[in-house]
Amino acid sequence: MPSLAWRVRRRLAPVAEVVRPTVASVVETLVAESEGPADPEILDRASHTMLGRIQAMPRYIGLPMMAATLAFDASGVAFGRRPFRFLPPEARARVLEAWRNAPVGVFRTFVEFYEKMGTFVYFSEKDEAAEATAGREG
Amino acid sequence: MQTHDCDVLVIGSGPGGATTACLLAEAGRDVILLEEGAHLGLDSAPPYSIAETTQKYRNGGLTVALGRTMVTCIEGRCVGGGSEINAALCHWPMDQTLEGWSERFRIRDLSNRSLEPFRAEVERDLTVSSLRGPLDGASTILKAGAEALGWRSEEVQRFWQYPDSGDGPGQRQSMTETLVPRALAAGCRLLPDTRVIRLVLGGGEAREARAIHTPPGEPPEAIRVRFRHLFVCGGPIQTPLILRRSGLQDPIGQNLRMHPMIRLVACFDDPINDPTVGVPVQQVVAFKPEMTLGCSQAALPHLVMWLGGQGEALRERLANWQTMALFYVLVEGTTSGSVQNLPLLNEPLMRYPLNDTDRGRLSLALQRLIRLLFTAGAREIFHPYAGHPPLRRKLDANTLGDRIPHGKTAVSTIHLFGTCPMGEDASRCVVDSWGRMRALGNTWINDASILPDTTGVNPQATLLAVARRNVRHYLETV
Ligand SMILES: Cc1cc2nc3c(=O)[nH]c(=O)nc-3n(C[C@H](O)[C@H](O)[C@H](O)COP(=O)(O)OP(=O)(O)OC[C@H]3O[C@@H](n4cnc5c(N)ncnc54)[C@H](O)[C@@H]3O)c2cc1C
Numbered sequence: 001m002p003s004l005a006w007r008v009r010r011r012l013a014p015v016a017e018v019v020r021p022t023v024a025s026v027v028e029t030l031v032a033e034s035e036g037p038a039d040p041e042i043l044d045r046a047s048h049t050m051l052g053r054i055q056a057m058p059r060y061i062g063l064p065m066m067a068a069t070l071a072f073d074a075s076g077v078a079f080g081r082r083p084f085r086f087l088p089p090e091a092r093a094r095v096l097e098a099w100r101n102a103p104v105g106v107f108r109t110f111v112e113f114y115e116k117m118g119t120f121v122y123f124s125e126k127d128e129a130a131e132a133t134a135g136r137e138g
Numbered sequence: 139m140q141t142h143d144c145d146v147l148v149i150g151s152g153p154g155g156a157t158t159a160c161l162l163a164e165a166g167r168d169v170i171l172l173e174e175g176a177h178l179g180l181d182s183a184p185p186y187s188i189a190e191t192t193q194k195y196r197n198g199g200l201t202v203a204l205g206r207t208m209v210t211c212i213e214g215r216c217v218g219g220g221s222e223i224n225a226a227l228c229h230w231p232m233d234q235t236l237e238g239w240s241e242r243f244r245i246r247d248l249s250n251r252s253l254e255p256f257r258a259e260v261e262r263d264l265t266v267s268s269l270r271g272p273l274d275g276a277s278t279i280l281k282a283g284a285e286a287l288g289w290r291s292e293e294v295q296r297f298w299q300y301p302d303s304g305d306g307p308g309q310r311q312s313m314t315e316t317l318v319p320r321a322l323a324a325g326c327r328l329l330p331d332t333r334v335i336r337l338v339l340g341g342g343e344a345r346e347a348r349a350i351h352t353p354p355g356e357p358p359e360a361i362r363v364r365f366r367h368l369f370v371c372g373g374p375i376q377t378p379l380i381l382r383r384s385g386l387q388d389p390i391g392q393n394l395r396m397h398p399m400i401r402l403v404a405c406f407d408d409p410i411n412d413p414t415v416g417v418p419v420q421q422v423v424a425f426k427p428e429m430t431l432g433c434s435q436a437a438l439p440h441l442v443m444w445l446g447g448q449g450e451a452l453r454e455r456l457a458n459w460q461t462m463a464l465f466y467v468l469v470e471g472t473t474s475g476s477v478q479n480l481p482l483l484n485e486p487l488m489r490y491p492l493n494d495t496d497r498g499r500l501s502l503a504l505q506r507l508i509r510l511l512f513t514a515g516a517r518e519i520f521h522p523y524a525g526h527p528p529l530r531r532k533l534d535a536n537t538l539g540d541r542i543p544h545g546k547t548a549v550s551t552i553h554l555f556g557t558c559p560m561g562e563d564a565s566r567c568v569v570d571s572w573g574r575m576r577a578l579g580n581t582w583i584n585d586a587s588i589l590p591d592t593t594g595v596n597p598q599a600t601l602l603a604v605a606r607r608n609v610r611h612y613l614e615t616v
Contacts, residue, residue: 035456
């Protein structure tokens with residue numbers, strides 16, 4: 001009989017799809033900060049990969065991360081009367097900055113996770129050359 | 139439910155499990171080797187690519203130990219375990235490390251002297267070699283900076299095989315390149331994609347293992363394996379988890395030890411980062427075992443990952459990313475954490491309370507690294523704490539403070555130990571001096587969880603030698 005964890009993961013697949021546009025918009029905003037406008041095709045692949053990452057996390061971290069992503073999206077309403085993913089670039093940057101400097105640690109951790117993982121995933125998808133390279137330490 | 143029978147069951151095929159399965163099969167035992175991850179081999183994905191982290195890393199590399207500073211713990215999950223994703227650096231333990239363990243945990247007959255024959259076998263079987271060809275850019279920087287400061291640095295040997303003729307790049311000697319094929323040739327049966335959920339216990343022994351076999355693209359199927367003797371080699375996080383899920387309790391999982399690690403990115407005037415060169419091998423060893431300074435070849439995505447949050451500053455520098463390289467500090471953690479099982483989810487809940495001493499060591503190691511990098515010509519170093527401007531002079535290292543602050547920098551670990559320590563101190567040693575469990579008469583543990591404390595050096599060599607020693611003892615005495 002499949003484990004509970006396996007069954008939970010299967011049930012959560014549709015929920016993950018709901019989160020994906022927000023994941024894509026957060027990555028897009030971060031890439032805009034560091035490189036300029038994101039390539040839509042790469043962004044699409046990166047958002048799938050990011051979601052895969054979140055789903056692969058231990059569930060006691062992955063589920064709160066999904067919930068935080070939804071909360072982050074909703075917090076856009078306070079800044080521009082629309083969820084984050086529908087905001088224009090300047091308003092998105094403001095939301096991100098507010099979370100980055102929030103007094104509450106988990107908000108900062110959320111942004112840090114996307115800064116690291118989101119940009120890594122995006123640049124990896126973009127940079128095919130990266131696949132032929134090493135980056136190891138012992 | 140499908141049932142398999144064998145003489146010896148080995149759970150986990152990392153360096154500990156592969157050594158165990160290989161030596162037992164070659165000694166004529168009927169062995170089954172169960173491995174949760176897939177059987178892929180080294181070439182299934184480019185090193186450190188997204189594909190590799192998906193295929194071979196547990197939780198995609200995103201497992202954390204909770205505490206005021208969260209520590210990302212990285213483990214392999216594939217046939218060969220951590221050896222398939224590691225840098226293959228081979229470092230033998232210092233005398234003082236093994237002496238300290240022996241004294242504190244009352245371990246019998248463990249010293250560099252007693253390990254010598256096993257060390258020779260490891261060096262032969264995994265072709266421990268020195269680098270052929272020139273040092274990579276980051277290693278050259280580290281070496282030059284250390285020389286200028288009068289600190290000892292050295293080229294670390296690797297588990298690496300070069301072609302007999304010519305100067306080819308050679309090949310890392312992971313378990314799928316070495317001991318796993320040998321085990322299979324000697325008749326060991328390998329079941330990959332098979333996760334042991336729990337052991338069925340009775341009469342002071344383990345009777346069978348209940349597992350879920352999930353062939354790629356197919357639904358999971360429950361299986362059971364019956365055995366006479368059992369070796370649990372799931373690694374320092376998973377081994378205590380399997381045992382705790384089976385109903386065993388403390389001290390299993392109580393002594394989680396690690397080498398916490400922080401990375402930083404430095405910029406130089408000239409290109410130093412050629413990711414095609416391969417694994418950087420230089421380490422500053424002057425401060426071992428407490429701290430190690432090292433370097434890492436890094437492709438653009440990895441640099442960007444460690445530069446996350448630099449915004450505009452990053453944009454300016456991306457054009458010249460080959461003038462940047464990634465360096466790390468790694469220290470011996472001085473505190474202990476724990477691994478527990480989250481009921482129903484069957485996942486580990488790990489805690490590691492990075493203490494003041496650990497945070498002080500990390501800060502001091504970072505300050506030393508920064509000093510070294512500026513001495514070696516760094517133009518700019520990205521601050522390891524979020525929200526701080528880049529460092530431009532040696533003096534800027536003072537902004538690090540005496541201890542790294544909680545929650546301001548990414549701490550991770552790739553070296554875990556100690557959750558089932560070996561030794562004769564029955565109050566805290568889960569296994570005896572040769573890996574036999576106190577709680578279960580027919581069960582041994584033979585992975586990094588029995589190393590009772592940090593090694594202060596890259597641990598795989600120590601583990602490989604200790605695992606051989608324990609199998610030899612088993613074959614001679616059981
Ligand atoms: C990125 C990275 C780089 C490293 N670099 C170096 C280096 O250069 N030099 C060095 O000396 N050390 C290095 N290390 C550390 C070294 O790889 C580990 O110390 C070593 O792999 C530990 O071996 P192990 O057998 O204890 O466990 P692991 O290697 O973790 O193997 C355990 C295996 O058991 C399997 N398993 C776990 N639970 C179950 C279950 N329930 N059912 C079935 N199977 C299970 C796992 O999937 C895994 O394959 C590195 C580690 C990492 C992660």
